[in-house]
Amino acid sequence: MNPTESSAQAPSYRAPVERARRILAAPAVGPFLALLLTMAFFSLKSDRFLQGPNLSLVLQQVMVVGVLAIGQTLVILTAGIDLSVGTVMAFGQIVMTKLAIDSGYRPLTAIVLGILACVAFGLFNGSLVAGVRLPAFIVTLGTLNIAFALTHIYSNDLTYPPGNSGKAELPSALLFWGRTFTIGHTDITYGVVLMFVLFGLAWFALTQTAWGRHVYATGDDPEAARLTGIKTSRVLLSVYMVGGLMYGIAAWLLVSRTELGDPNAGQTTENLDAITAVVLGGTSLFGGRGTVIGTLIGAIIVGVFRNGLTLIGVEVIYQYLVTGILVILAVSVDQLTHRRRL
Amino acid sequence: MALDGADFELYPNEIVAVIGDNGAGKSTLIKALSGALQVDNGEIRLDGKRVRFRTPGDARRAGIETVYQDLAVAPSLDIASNIFLGREARRRGPLGVGLRMLAKRTMRREASRHLQELKIGIQSMSQRVENLSGGQRQGVAVARASKWAQRVAIMDEPTAALGVKETRQVIDLILRVRERGLPVILISHDMPHVFELADRIQIMRLGKRVAVVTPQTHTMPEAVAIMTGATQAELEQTLVKDGEAPPAASAGEGP
Numbered sequence: 001m002n003p004t005e006s007s008a009q010a011p012s013y014r015a016p017v018e019r020a021r022r023i024l025a026a027p028a029v030g031p032f033l034a035l036l037l038t039m040a041f042f043s044l045k046s047d048r049f050l051q052g053p054n055l056s057l058v059l060q061q062v063m064v065v066g067v068l069a070i071g072q073t074l075v076i077l078t079a080g081i082d083l084s085v086g087t088v089m090a091f092g093q094i095v096m097t098k099l100a101i102d103s104g105y106r107p108l109t110a111i112v113l114g115i116l117a118c119v120a121f122g123l124f125n126g127s128l129v130a131g132v133r134l135p136a137f138i139v140t141l142g143t144l145n146i147a148f149a150l151t152h153i154y155s156n157d158l159t160y161p162p163g164n165s166g167k168a169e170l171p172s173a174l175l176f177w178g179r180t181f182t183i184g185h186t187d188i189t190y191g192v193v194l195m196f197v198l199f200g201l202a203w204f205a206l207t208q209t210a211w212g213r214h215v216y217a218t219g220d221d222p223e224a225a226r227l228t229g230i231k232t233s234r235v236l237l238s239v240y241m242v243g244g245l246m247y248g249i250a251a252w253l254l255v256s257r258t259e260l261g262d263p264n265a266g267q268t269t270e271n272l273d274a275i276t277a278v279v280l281g282g283t284s285l286f287g288g289r290g291t292v293i294g295t296l297i298g299a300i301i302v303g304v305f306r307n308g309l310t311l312i313g314v315e316v317i318y319q320y321l322v323t324g325i326l327v328i329l330a331v332s333v334d335q336l337t338h339r340r341r342l
Numbered sequence: 343m344a345l346d347g348a349d350f351e352l353y354p355n356e357i358v359a360v361i362g363d364n365g366a367g368k369s370t371l372i373k374a375l376s377g378a379l380q381v382d383n384g385e386i387r388l389d390g391k392r393v394r395f396r397t398p399g400d401a402r403r404a405g406i407e408t409v410y411q412d413l414a415v416a417p418s419l420d421i422a423s424n425i426f427l428g429r430e431a432r433r434r435g436p437l438g439v440g441l442r443m444l445a446k447r448t449m450r451r452e453a454s455r456h457l458q459e460l461k462i463g464i465q466s467m468s469q470r471v472e473n474l475s476g477g478q479r480q481g482v483a484v485a486r487a488s489k490w491a492q493r494v495a496i497m498d499e500p501t502a503a504l505g506v507k508e509t510r511q512v513i514d515l516i517l518r519v520r521e522r523g524l525p526v527i528l529i530s531h532d533m534p535h536v537f538e539l540a541d542r543i544q545i546m547r548l549g550k551r552v553a554v555v556t557p558q559t560h561t562m563p564e565a566v567a568i569m570t571g572a573t574q575a576e577l578e579q580t581l582v583k584d585g586e587a588p589p590a591a592s593a594g595e596g597p
Contacts, residue, residue: 209442210430213423217416224415228380228410229399229428288418 015228018341028289031297037300049311052186055337059188062303063177063195064089064257066296067250069277071122071243073295076278077206078219078239079287080129080136084121084143085247085274086266087299091147092118092251097160097261100171121147122244123237130236144271151263160261170259170280178256184316191253198249202292215239219287268320273302276323278328285337302326349551350375350544352494357516357526362546368529371546372498376408377401383521384578388493402428407491409497417479419473421464422446422453423487424471456489457481460518463577477508481515488519495519496527501535504554513539533562545569 020078177191281298283290377395
């Protein structure tokens with residue numbers, strides 16, 4: 001409290017070990033080291049791994065999960081979880097493609113309506129979590145199934161454009177983010193650029209605006225945040241809606257990448273990968289702690305694993321095994337650091 | 343816990359302590375005054391004007407700030423963010439208006455100046471509150487309250503979670519807050535501190551105000567006796583016996 005006392009405490013912080021511990025504990029440093037290790041491992045196992053086109057491919061494979069993981073980060077920062085990211089995205093994707101091909105909407109209108117469908121799901125989740133105060137886990141588990149069912153009902157289990165029907169291809173606006181430009185000899189996908197821009201925006205909103213502070217405070221201790229006068233229900237609602245917006249944009253990216261509206265998209269891989277990315281990135285499931293930069297690194301780690309395992313010839317089913325183990329490991333680290341903090 | 347007949351007054355430049363056994367209604371009274379609870383009946387007057395608080399925000403806007411015993415506001419945020427939480431300063435110009443960007447440097451500078459005025463020796467405003475000691479955390483909470491409170495600062499068991507030395511620091515801090523002219527309501531279990539700090543002491547029992555005493559007119563054992571409902575006879579007995587705090591009376595009549 002007084003100057004002499006605080007300087008008496010200071011030496012423990014100045015000790016080199018303590019300093020090293022603090023650097024390692026800084027957000028995103030741990031995930032970054034993990035990423036470097038993973039990349040080192042795969043570059044030893046495969047010569048192709050570190051080549052430009054392959055790295056560009058990794059990012060291209062990451063862009064959908066990365067954007068989903070932005071929304072997931074926001075939700076997890078408020079001590080919630082969103083299990084519906086994948087199926088909500090699948091619904092948005094079917095809305096976009098079906099409206100554009102079957103119903104003859106203008107491409108941009110179809111895209112906007114598809115994104116709005118995802119935002120509506122966010123509004124639904126957010127109202128139940130913030131207004132009715134239901135646990136996010138159960139609400140979004142319900143939404144996962146609702147979105148899954150709606151996707152199949154609305155699409156009649158068909159992919160868009162339907163195979164061999166001779167109907168129109170998807171309009172180019174829906175495929176925009178799959179286009180590439182070239183730097184050196186490497187093709188970069190526009191969608192990857194969009195992903196980085198969205199991460200930048202999320203970083204800005206979380207660290208440079210009052211809204212971001214309120215998201216952290218709400219996740220840290222909702223009652224304390226409410227007593228300081230923060231409207232925590234509004235914060236929660238906004239978080240789930242921004243999440244929905246992200247899933248909608250991810251749906252557009254997915255259509256661009258696969259050139260298809262697929263009712264079976266987003267069921268396991270994207271859902272698990274988005275949560276894995278957030279947790280690997282150092283965001284705590286207990287809320288209030290984490291960064292989107294960490295999530296970006298986490299998403300790239302997941303992408304590197306999937307890509308690297310494919311390169312060295314590991315069967316796809318083992319990738320599920322590895323991501324499953326990865327997410328449990330990351331959650332264990334979170335739990336252990338949380339316990340130490342208490 | 344319900345309150346009934348729990349009148350309460352506070353005048354400028356004074357520290358009023360509210361004491362009472364567990365469940366006597368201290369916290370309920372404070373929650374009503376700070377907007378965390380809504381009152382069914384009765385009224386709150388501020389400078390003689392009737393006010394109604396529906397949310398903690400209403401009370402804050404009326405100039406009433408509260409420090410709670412469970413310390414920090416948002417442990418994962420830094421000191422400056424905690425002090426400005428819910429009242430963030432935005433940048434001037436397009437960055438602040440269009441992008442709603444925070445004026446971090448201004449907030450850090452102001453937080454630092456305010457903490458120095460209160461003689462709280464914390465160097466860096468960008469430290470996370472969870473890395474501070476308990477006393478420093480409570481220092482931040484008290485500083486936050488005194489920065490924004492225009493009318494009243496309420497301290498609900500501000501030292502309950504602290505050690506002896508840190509308690510001392512917070513008590514000195516509360517005295518400095520009063521020196522700045524802000525009336526303080528102190529809820530505490532700690533009789534010696536209550537008697538050291540308070541100008542008046544309001545004693546609560548079973549949701550009612552049973553007495554208002556001052557450290558000059560009453561001794562600590564007397565206050566405790568009123569608080570626990572010990573009879574005058576029992577009180578005199580214990581005073582004779584050990585001069586210490588009397589045992590809690592089982593079923594006593596108030597004096």
